[in-house]
Amino acid sequence: MRLSPRTLCAAARAAWRESFPLEGRDVARWFPGHMAKGLKKMQGSLRLVDCIIEVHDARISFSRNPLFQETLGLKPHLLVLNKMDLADLKEQQKILQHLEREGLKHVVFTNCVKDENVKQVIPTVMELVGSSYRYHRGEHAEHCVMVTGVPNVGKSSLINSLRRQHLRKGKATRVGGEPGITRAVMSRIQVCERPLMFLLDTPGVLAPRIPSVETGLKLALCGTVLDHLVGEETLADYLLYTLNRHQLLGYVQHYGLGEACDDIASVLKRVAVKLRKTQKVKVLTGTGNVNVIQPDYPAAARDFLRAFRSGLLGPVMLDCDLLQGRSMEEEEP
Ligand SMILES: Nc1nc2c(ncn2[C@@H]2O[C@H](COP(=O)(O)OP(=O)(O)OP(=O)(O)O)[C@@H](O)[C@H]2O)c(=O)[nH]1
Numbered sequence: 041m042r043l044s045p046r047t048l049c050a051a052a053r054a055a056w057r058e059s060f061p062l063e064g065r066d067v068a069r070w071f072p073g074h075m076a077k078g079l080k081k082m083q084g085s086l087r088l089v090d091c092i093i094e095v096h097d098a099r100i101s102f103s104r105n106p107l108f109q110e111t112l113g114l115k116p117h118l119l120v121l122n123k124m125d126l127a128d129l130k131e132q133q134k135i136l137q138h139l140e141r142e143g144l145k146h147v148v149f150t151n152c153v154k155d156e157n158v159k160q161v162i163p164t165v166m167e168l169v170g171s172s173y174r175y176h177r178g179e180h181a182e183h184c185v186m187v188t189g190v191p192n193v194g195k196s197s198l199i200n201s202l203r204r205q206h207l208r209k210g211k212a213t214r215v216g217g218e219p220g221i222t223r224a225v226m227s228r229i230q231v232c233e234r235p236l237m238f239l240l241d242t243p244g245v246l247a248p249r250i251p252s253v254e255t256g257l258k259l260a261l262c263g264t265v266l267d268h269l270v271g272e273e274t275l276a277d278y279l280l281y282t283l284n285r286h287q288l289l290g291y292v293q294h295y296g297l298g299e300a301c302d303d304i305a306s307v308l309k310r311v312a313v314k315l316r317k318t319q320k321v322k323v324l325t326g327t328g329n330v331n332v333i334q335p336d337y338p339a340a341a342r343d344f345l346r347a348f349r350s351g352l353l354g355p356v357m358l359d360c361d362l363l364q365g366r367s368m369e370e371e372e373p
């Protein structure tokens with residue numbers, strides 16, 4: 041008998057976890073001390089700045105750092121939702137409406153690797169600055185913009201992309217796949233000639249109190265926290281839970297698993313075998329030493345996370361629960 045896809049999905053869903061254990065995680069440790077310093081320095085440079093560009097990851101549009109709006113909120117503000125190539129933006133209008141309700145009226149989605157939509161950034165900044173108080177003082181012809189955001193969302197990539205677009209110049213600031221690449225609030229980097237505009241690159245800053253463990257895990261999944269602080273296997277488990285919960289089953293095909301599964305140990309085992317990431321371990325038995333082949337679980341977890349982060353498992357919108365007005369923590373009894 042052949043089962044319909046709907047029946048298969050229903051059967052699979054029944055076996056999937058309804059929630060992820062959130063207790064006992066020390067989210068406070070995920071906020072390193074240098075970030076507090078960075079934020080202070082940013083506040084210090086604020087008077088030199090005409091506008092703030094807050095860069096954030098489009099896959100977690102609502103899990104932003106509230107501190108940016110609270111401490112830097114006096115200046116005109118543009119939200120750049122970057123990595124749009126990795127985000128599921130089917131509900132883009134709803135996302136924009138939700139952000140507008142939070143007071144964020146100026147939003148641009150970008151891909152700073154392929155320079156998509158980056159051309160919209162400077163005209164929007166000019167519009168915002170033009171309608172602000174500073175413009176009417178008519179002092180300087182040049183504009184200075186501070187780029188803020190949590191780690192690893194593409195702040196430095198945006199600066200480099202703007203330079204490619206408007207100056208036909210190469211890299212001015214270092215980019216990297218890990219959080220914490222930019223460490224200091226840097227000197228001004230020119231990104232445009234007409235209008236003359238300079239950008240200040242800044243280090244990524246997480247909120248000292250991440251509002252919930254769930255938000256912390258989503259931030260970590262997008263690479264804004266160093267993986268080892270959360271634990272690669274925990275993170276891989278949260279990824280599996282999230283993908284199954286949203287029925288994003290691209291990982292099944294990517295790793296040739298045959299079927300979806302909600303048990304991380306068994307998924308990582310099969311991933312390790314497929315990637316030949318196994319290790320020989322000596323086991324002492326009563327009759328002597330025996331070499332046993334074991335799956336390399338940490339290596340499989342790293343590959344699973346890497347595949348997700350580079351978009352190989354398909355686009356995602358990790359904050360879609362918030363779009364529908366419910367969170368996992370609310371659902372718990
Ligand atoms: N897929 C994709 N990757 C991007 C995009 N923008 C940046 N990246 C990648 O994201 C990683 C982080 O980029 P950075 O520009 O260093 O991020 P940052 O916000 O300056 O990071 P910190 O300085 O560590 O806070 C790099 O590997 C970039 O290549 C994008 O639009 N799409």
Ligand SMILES: [Mg+2]
Nearest residue numbers: 195196221222
């Ligand atoms: Mg940077």
